[in-house]
Amino acid sequence: MNYFPDEVIEHVFDFVTSQKDRNAVSLVCKSWYKIERLSRQSVFIGNCYAISPERVIGRFPGLKSLTLKGKPHFADFNLLPYDWGGWVYPWVEALAKSRVGLEELRLKRMVVSDDCLELLSRSFVNFKSLVLVSCEGFTTDGLAAIAANCRYLRELDLQEIEVDDNRGQWISCFPDSCTSLVSLNFSCLKGEINLTALERLVARSPNLKSLRLNRAVPLDTLQKLLMRAPQLVDLGIGSFVYDPSSEAYIKLKATLVKCKSIRSLSGFLEVVPCCLSAIHPVCQNLTSLNLSYAPGIHGNELIKLIRFCRKLERLWILDSIGDRGLGVVAFTCKELQELRVFPSGVDNAAVTEEGLVAISAGCPKLHSLLYFCQQMTNAALITVAKNNSNFTRFRLCILDREKPDPVTMQPLDEGFGAIVQSCKRLRRLSLSGLLTDQVFLYIGMYAEQLEMLSIAFAGNSDKGMLYVLNGCKKLRKLEIRDSPFGNTALLTDVGKYETMRSLWMSSCEVTLGGCQTLAKKMPRLNVEIINEDDQMEFSLDDRQKVGKMYLYRTLVGPRKDAPDFVWTL
């Protein structure tokens, strides 16, 4: 390959798109490293504190698309204080100062301020795509800046964000010259929206393929939007409340029939369940359906709807569907690949092991699961493992902490053991229910491809954690809460953590002394103690147990933006 001119090698590299592969390519030799880095357009940074923006820019001057993740996963569940970190401003500032022609920015669990959005919107002429997932810190003012200044904006996608959202005027900030929108998702915004401006925006966006509306968009506006954009592929409905005999409903029914391209449907944030028949014609072509924010749709209506969805590949629903409903899914959706069942919080709505067994039997292509349930049995999990060895993601959450198998009263070690033994391609696993060290023995033995493991209220001793650290060679992220793992487990193989992105341990048995020892031995790890009670500041007792510890590998040492309550050892 060294006899080829650089341009040829570069052209070959164009076909190498996955970041993993490109990273591998860059390690071959100096010349390949150079060619690869100059031609790299898309960079994924799984932990924004593992590297500095300056170094990323220095290595990849041709950067066009940047993906950043900030807070650790357990931050989603209020386990991390508000100001822990994850500010994206320094990144945007560094990029703006450089000559990087940024076109795409995707952020997850980061803090984004209005100033940051303003700077972003003004600094990159060709900026096209902003995707924010579980972020916080901005208002609709920031969105207005993006709308107003990004002339070639194609994608504005906000997912699961609480935005301080007082006015719906940001949508009017898209200039008349903006006709490039392909994807617009503001379903998570709570406030009102300027409907006229929205209609006009959709009318002048011929390339619009994905539109997800918030609750403030009423039915008649929905109908008008669909008239303007019959080419939509992905639709998120805000409000679906109307009188079935009204003209608006009749019009909508007719319009929906014309939208033959819709493959993905979500929303129904407000809904009158009896009127879902208008949706049925769309169902037959759906590959993705997300009704997990629609508690207004009761079990029976849900089942009626699902009977039409024979091509479904992805389904997100609430547990109000019940085991019976899951049976219908199993019967109808033979193409199903991903299923997520969320808790609705309604007491008598529940799914159990029965629903899961039915799904595993009926949906041979299923490989990704998130399942919140009332109970689970070993027998069921063993059956699931027999029925389906394709799982790449298996996340089970039995709502009752440490609940054993209700039939045998045994821990669920054997059930999960069967899953890891059968599913050889398993990459992500979340455990729940009553579990001993035994389950971790199984995981260490069989889960060879495991990259991410979530543990809560499980295990008996350090052995459990050690089984995992020793056995799972590909482990990247380990997050543990409320489990009896201590210093021995933490310190037995300190080198392991440099092969991983991060480790989270909260309410476990590790002590301050243990963490300090680890930090001393491994200078390329940031070992952060997150200390909310001010206890530790005054007590340097090594034997004190640490409430929350988050450690991650990094090339840039302790971060300079850590707040007072974060102590980097």
Place this chain on the structure above:
Amino acid sequence: MEALGLNMGFEETELRLGLPGNRVLSEGEGARKRGFSETVDLKLNLSSKDTSEKVKSFQKEKNPLPRATDPPAKPPAKTQVVGWPPVRSFRKNMLGVVQKSSGEESDMAGGNNAAFVKVSMDGAPYLRKVDLRMYNTYQDLYHALGKMFSSFTIGNCGSQGMKDFMNESKLMDLLNGSDYVPTYEDKDGDWMLVGDVPWGMFVESCKRLRIVKGTEAIGLAPRAMEKCKNRR
């Protein structure tokens, strides 16, 4: 999932300590599982050899296992724990708001079941208490406060003044005048203007409410004032 099971009908009269999540399913197919599900905390069959060792090393609650033939023991109530079940707060808040508006009971909105805070109003002879979780929006809260304090005729604030402060869009007028403004003390001990943050965030951080005279509200954080001005 930390509910008090208030929406249970006949079960309200039953003396159960377990959280509703412990109860499995409805009648019929659920019935036979009920007995076991009530013995929530760990209980291995002590007569089994392999498991007896495991029982010793368990560090969690240790209650002796009732035999299958015994009537099911009432489990001790599990303490509520932060971050369990692992559902994003965004989702919890969305379902809470959405469910309440469709008239269903919900325990998804927020962690605790009640958020009683004291409400004081300048010049009123005594304070009141409100449960913030009873409301979904700022408007609901203002209505309730208005009703609560409408019996007091205080200075310049007659019934019109009360109506004015319930109307968000007139906030600016209120701040200029001597009418009343709702403020609250947050977790950090700062006095803030009500209405700036999303409702859910407000409920989590509000420690007490104080309805102040407009002229006194000038002491509020300048940024809060700016925000009010910009609301027009």
